[in-house]
Amino acid sequence: MDRKQGFTILEVIIVGVFASLLLVFFFIQKSNIDAMKRDEQRKTAINAMYYALEESFYKEHNYYPEQIGEDNIKVIDPALWTDPLGINLGQTGSSYSYEAANCKDGKCKEYTLKATLEKEDTYVKYSRSQK
Numbered sequence: 001m002d003r004k005q006g007f008t009i010l011e012v013i014i015v016g017v018f019a020s021l022l023l024v025f026f027f028i029q030k031s032n033i034d035a036m037k038r039d040e041q042r043k044t045a046i047n048a049m050y051y052a053l054e055e056s057f058y059k060e061h062n063y064y065p066e067q068i069g070e071d072n073i074k075v076i077d078p079a080l081w082t083d084p085l086g087i088n089l090g091q092t093g094s095s096y097s098y099e100a101a102n103c104k105d106g107k108c109k110e111y112t113l114k115a116t117l118e119k120e121d122t123y124v125k126y127s128r129s130q131k
Helices: 010-062
Strands: 096-104 107-113 124-126
Touching: 010 107, 010 124, 096 124
Parallel strands: none
Antiparallel strands: 096 107, 107 124
């Protein structure tokens, strides 16, 4: 009996299905890792805003501002005001939010900073006066 060298159709199909499953798994994991990286960037930005407000702005002025941004909080990297999707704090769709409370004449006694995360619950930082 003469047997030819090579793979059968069934072997080729099995290898193709296996390779496809590996690719699907790879891209799902890559997507999850990318989302976790963006979440870490959001947490880093919120922490930078928090410490800038507490250690710089509040210590100098003894109040918190009604709005925050590059114009009044100058001690942090300006890139941190933009979330990983390219939307600035205060713009519609931003994953960052700043909510001032107990304000009078633009001077506030407390605030809440939030970052909406993809893989975890919302990351929240409260002003020290709220604790």
